[in-house]
Amino acid sequence: MLKQPQAKYRAFAPIGLKDRTWPDAVLTKAPIWLSTDLRDGNQALIEPMDLDRKLRMFDLLVRIGFKEIEVGFPAASQVEFDFLRKLIDEERIPDDVTIQVMTPAREELIERTIESLRGARKAIVHVYNAVAPVWREVVFGMTVPEVMALIDRSVGQVKRLTDAQPQTEWVLQYSPEVFCMAELEVSLQACETAIMAWGAGRPIILNLPTTVEVSTPNGFADQIEWMCRRFADRPHVVVSVHPHNDRGTGTASAEFALMAGAHRVEGCLFGNGERTGNLDIVNVALNLYVQGITPNLDFSDIDAIRAEVEHCNQLPVHPRHPYAGDLVYTSFSGSHQDAIKKAFAIRKEGDVWAIPYLPIDPKDLGRSYEAVIRVNSQSGKGGMAYLLESEYGIEMPRRLQIEFMQTVQRVMDVAGKELSAADLYALFEREYGLKTVQTLQHRVIEEQGDGASASVVLRGDLPWGDEIRRVEGRGNGPIDAFIQALAESTGHAIRVIDYHQHAIGAGADAQAVAYLEMRVDDRHTLFGVGIDPNIVSASLKAIVSGLARARARNASSAQSDTVAA
Ligand SMILES: CC(=O)SCCNC(=O)CCNC(=O)[C@H](O)C(C)(C)COP(=O)(O)OP(=O)(O)OC[C@H]1O[C@@H](n2cnc3c(N)ncnc32)[C@H](O)[C@@H]1OP(=O)(O)O
Numbered sequence: 001m002l003k004q005p006q007a008k009y010r011a012f013a014p015i016g017l018k019d020r021t022w023p024d025a026v027l028t029k030a031p032i033w034l035s036t037d038l039r040d041g042n043q044a045l046i047e048p049m050d051l052d053r054k055l056r057m058f059d060l061l062v063r064i065g066f067k068e069i070e071v072g073f074p075a076a077s078q079v080e081f082d083f084l085r086k087l088i089d090e091e092r093i094p095d096d097v098t099i100q101v102m103t104p105a106r107e108e109l110i111e112r113t114i115e116s117l118r119g120a121r122k123a124i125v126h127v128y129n130a131v132a133p134v135w136r137e138v139v140f141g142m143t144v145p146e147v148m149a150l151i152d153r154s155v156g157q158v159k160r161l162t163d164a165q166p167q168t169e170w171v172l173q174y175s176p177e178v179f180c181m182a183e184l185e186v187s188l189q190a191c192e193t194a195i196m197a198w199g200a201g202r203p204i205i206l207n208l209p210t211t212v213e214v215s216t217p218n219g220f221a222d223q224i225e226w227m228c229r230r231f232a233d234r235p236h237v238v239v240s241v242h243p244h245n246d247r248g249t250g251t252a253s254a255e256f257a258l259m260a261g262a263h264r265v266e267g268c269l270f271g272n273g274e275r276t277g278n279l280d281i282v283n284v285a286l287n288l289y290v291q292g293i294t295p296n297l298d299f300s301d302i303d304a305i306r307a308e309v310e311h312c313n314q315l316p317v318h319p320r321h322p323y324a325g326d327l328v329y330t331s332f333s334g335s336h337q338d339a340i341k342k343a344f345a346i347r348k349e350g351d352v353w354a355i356p357y358l359p360i361d362p363k364d365l366g367r368s369y370e371a372v373i374r375v376n377s378q379s380g381k382g383g384m385a386y387l388l389e390s391e392y393g394i395e396m397p398r399r400l401q402i403e404f405m406q407t408v409q410r411v412m413d414v415a416g417k418e419l420s421a422a423d424l425y426a427l428f429e430r431e432y433g434l435k436t437v438q439t440l441q442h443r444v445i446e447e448q449g450d451g452a453s454a455s456v457v458l459r460g461d462l463p464w465g466d467e468i469r470r471v472e473g474r475g476n477g478p479i480d481a482f483i484q485a486l487a488e489s490t491g492h493a494i495r496v497i498d499y500h501q502h503a504i505g506a507g508a509d510a511q512a513v514a515y516l517e518m519r520v521d522d523r524h525t526l527f528g529v530g531i532d533p534n535i536v537s538a539s540l541k542a543i544v545s546g547l548a549r550a551r552a553r554n555a556s557s558a559q560s561d562t563v564a565a
């Protein structure tokens with residue numbers, strides 16, 4: 001790269017619209033959308049769509065709800081021509097959908113284009129020619145008056161030919177190509193020439209492209225506001241924009257242009273198109289949606305739409321693509337997961353959407369919450385707890401989350417890869433001995449005391465190493481009684497610090513899960529977890545689980561003492 005890029009590149013000269021109003025405008029409704037997937041998108045593919053893929057794309061666009069679809073460049077090739085004929089001859093175009101076709105301002109191509117539309121109910125003929133200085137001078141070798149004469153001649157020809165096919169309802173679209181790099185007066189003159197040649201008062205779309213994006217989006221917005229002012233009082237003129245994405249700001253250009261007064265937006269699904277692509281219509285439409293504006297396009301099953309587009313274009317959509325990528329609803333980082341989990345926990349059906357880090361409810365686009373949180377080495381307890389709760393119904397108390405996360409982190413540091421909900425549950429089962437702690441055969445006998453001092457006696461068979469010990473204890477409840485029994489039988493002193501319990505599942509399959517934080521032998525503070533269909537058994541298992549973990553810690557510290565010695 002150059003140390004002095006100014007020697008090679010020139011900054012975009014601001015147009016200096018001092019009384020601009022667009023920055024204060026607020027979007028309140030969706031624009032008219034035109035999909036150019038079958039034209040600008042198609043012309044940029046490594047392998048342009050064949051007939052079958054074109055038909056699939058057309059049907060998809062209709063299903064999504066596009067009312068204006070640019071179906072191709074019929075003079076460019078036989079496939080394009082045949083595709084258009086198929087749509088018309090087989091009456092595949094719904095009554096509320098208007099097709100658009102594109103042609104350069106060249107006599108023989110205009111003729112074939114109008115010919116290709118014979119029998120169409122309604123059609124937009126899209127004529128374009130470049131108006132910016134470099135194109136005028138280098139590509140066409142034309143002066144400004146010569147460019148205007150070309151427009152006048154070409155649009156005049158379109159008018160004559162379309163007048164001769166009165167069974168079709170015709171609209172002209174004129175695009176001053178590379179509008180964004182042209183002098184505004186020249187673009188205006190080009191548009192006025194097209195209007196006059198078509199017939200003042202007849203419906204016309206003036207389509208203003210950033211054929212190659214060259215400025216920050218505010219520059220484009222100034223240009224659009226300048227143009228819109230000139231057409232403000234002409235109801236038959238629709239001002240359209242056609243942004244590309246060379247600077248990565250196609251979406252912003254479209255949105256600012258709408259704020260600046262444009263009525264219509266052209267683009268492609270997921271931003272396919274020349275070079276860095278056309279404007280991504282899905283992006284702009286869903287940006288409106290999350291502002292509470294109906295976009296008039298339906299992306300309820302965005303994954304199916306994406307798969308169909310990937311098939312037609314033979315190009316993948318990036319996993320981080322706005323709204324549609326595989327990873328865009330997934331949080332890996334701990335603090336994000338924590339915030340999402342907390343917000344989901346208090347959210348009620350019908351609430352306004354206010355989930356941190358998730359600008360849209362994935363369910364509105366047919367995505368599930370399953371992939372919202374994924375756990376890797378960047379994650380914290382919130383994400384881990386969310387997965388265990390959403391997939392296994394485990395509602396860990398906060399201090400247990402902190403404790404178990406240390407185990408998760410140790411495993412993660414070694415494995416270095418993502419842990420699924422199933423991996424986490426397997427780890428949880430192992431850590432708290434959920435499979436190994438056996439059901440304790442027990443009986444609880446309530447003793448009637450003098451009112452305030454009622455107590456219970458618990459008798460049970462405790463699996464202890466290879467033997468089964470008969471234990472008995474008395475306390476103010478089954479947990480207390482069991483702790484007394486354990487102290488007598490095993491010598492371990494246990495004090496319960498905290499206790500949580502809830503049900504998992506419902507009906508006959510319901511299980512109780514108990515989480516007990518305990519102090520064992522005045523040495524270890526830790527949790528035990530027990531799951532059992534019986535509430536008391538779940539608690540007793542939790543105590544055994546905690547005691548087993550404390551004894552394992554004793555054993556491993558004894559081992560390291562031996563090694564150290
Ligand atoms: C910004 C855009 O996306 S514009 C859309 C561009 N899309 C396409 O080009 C896809 C389909 N195109 C094609 O199949 C072919 O290019 C065709 C059939 C249209 C024309 O093919 P060819 O006649 O071989 O010409 P070629 O492709 O080389 O185009 C260049 C010629 O067209 C002229 N031209 C380019 N754009 C225009 C225009 N809008 N109006 C009039 N003439 C134009 C050029 O000046 C050049 O003319 P020259 O040969 O006299 O110097």
Ligand SMILES: CC(C)C(=O)C(=O)O
Pocket residue numbers: 040128175177178207209210211212242244
């Ligand atoms: C609108 C047309 C001419 C176009 O595709 C462009 O300028 O990018």
